[in-house]
Amino acid sequence: MQNSVTPDAISTVLSNPSFDSSSDRSEIVVQVVDLKPIGNRYTFSANDGKTRVKAMFTASLTPEIVSGKIQNLGLIRLVDFTVNDISSKSTKYFLVTKCESVASALDSEIDLDGKKDEEGGEAAKRQKLDHSPVRDVKETGIMLKPKKEFVAKSASQIISEQRGNAAPAARMAMTRRVHPLVSLNPYQGSWTIKVRVTNKGTMRNYRNARGEGCVFNVELTDEEGTQIQATMFNDAARKFYERFQMGKVYYISRGSLKLANKQFKTVQNDYEMTLNENSEVEEASNEEMFVPETKFNFVPIEELGMYVNQRELIDLIGVVQSVSPTMSIRRRTDNEMIPKRDITLADESKKTVVVSLWNDLATGVGQELLDMADESPVIAIKSLKVGDFQGVSLSTISRSNVVINPESPEAKKLKSWYDSEGKETSMSSIGSGISPSAKNGSWSMYTDRVLLSHITSNPSLGDEKPVFFSTRGYISFIKPDQTMWYQACKTCNKKVTEAMDSGYWCEGCQKKEEECSLRYIMVVKVSDSTGEAWFSSFNDEAEKIIGCSADELNKLRSEGGEVNEFQTKLKEATWSSHVFRISVTQNEYNGEKRQRVTVKGVAPVDFAAETRLLLQDISKKNKASQ
């Protein structure tokens, strides 16, 4: 506990009607709480640990408060003050005309009586400093004359002094009160932040209904590790693009905040910042700021499967096996040609993956990698999009960050693995291991994995919008006498009607065709160890389950003969196990809501992968029961 107020000082002063502040009263030390501006003066409550009294600083002291010398929850020695009456009431207040700051903000309001005080908590958290001076409480209390002058320090100054940066430039920080990023909100007017640029996007030109423009954004991180994205448009973009440099530290003020658009959120912050031409961006040249380094969260290549086509961006580290020359790809949206380069990376999971570098990364970093390809460098990439081209493909986006041969333990480990065994090992591409379904690319068969009981025990699943899961189970029953298929237009797959004469009419194409194709629409019963459910399946998935097309099955059905091939086909499909990607929705049927499960994808069971899932479940259960 840091206790250096003068206990009972306030009550003593208040009880003494005629005191002289210039005599021994000058040794009173109180804590400033509830510091508030009223006009150009500041009011507060003086706390001596036992009593509080309303107080006010004269206007001449306002600059000391604004500069941070006098802080809320800090300690001040009252050098010159008077006790006045509040006109209408019988209560008194201290008017402080001169004081000295004795200590900067403490953790909380001092309470010598041991009563808990909630009020100071919030303010204390924001102003917590680790290095407020500590002094012993003397039982006699009154005479606390500090040997050294203690001046209130701002966070950045303490840190730079800690690091031995006594350069005069460091003093600049004293005049600035730096706000932690976490405290910023749209309703707080003036703030200054001290941040490092941890990511800088490229300048993009855009055209929309309102005209043309240019925009870029930066990712800012402060000492506490909080991050926020700042965006600049047009004039502001042009003004600050050169000034903001990766890795440098800046003081920024006069930006505006708004709620972050969740769709495009790239950092963990409810808000995002916009800077305009009036915003201030000043490089903190001589000061050091410790900012937690770019945090990478690497995913081993063999685990990329579950990120395919998901919105989540991933980080990767691997050894460069090959670098392609630059290719020019035409962008579909605006027909512009953009450069691309593919690099193949390998890691200890003995799998390889192709990463496509786009734009500046293709021409800049990509060229560097091509030149050093025979050294098999290790590269780490932050923020990659996972696509399904050839199973698994990784692409850079504007905010991707590539580091060649990073100084990290993972990189060292990877390099030594590669030099000792990786170089010689034959590795397989991760893409070939993933089973894509017909035209939809590969599904994630390992995310949102549930057992059938999860679906059956919850009849209102998918009430508002469809919910997606993956599940592994056996086809336990296919009703042979259900309507298994419909007559479909060969062009658009929609249902066709039989024309009066021969042929079929397609309402969608507005055409009559001679022939139609049959497409599956069937329900199958699926079971696992926890339950059973009916799954509806459409053509592509049902074909995989049955093992032949609807047209072929129909042919088998109409063929008579000793051996009923049709029944055999169904029998073979029964009790086969698959991994399904399903959607669960609610359908209204005869006024009643019924759960409907539709198969979105089917894949064969990968026993090694399934075993790993089971092992994960076992260890999760163990952790939970501990």
Add this chain to the structure above:
Amino acid sequence: MDTSSPAAFVNGALLRRYIGQKVRAVVQVIRSDIGSVTGKSTDDQQIVVKGSPPPSLTTFLEVIGIAESDNTIRADVWTNFGDNFDAGNYNELCKLANGEFRHMFI
């Protein structure tokens, strides 16, 4: 060989617990000679399997026999397990089968 008692699933580290007893293990074949096969256990330790190996061996091999020392098995049953085998999963199985789920196996 007494076939009534179950064979314990072992990897390199667990083998020493069952010296003199019946064990089963999957190894990755490193070298094969007359009368023995040198293999790598699923926890990357070297195990020598003595006996009569089959004429042709795939990458992975399961052997069932008596543990002679902390790195030797005298096998009676040899089964080729093919070239694609997830050693990591098998290793976890060995740990669980000798750990908290022992009662289900022995």
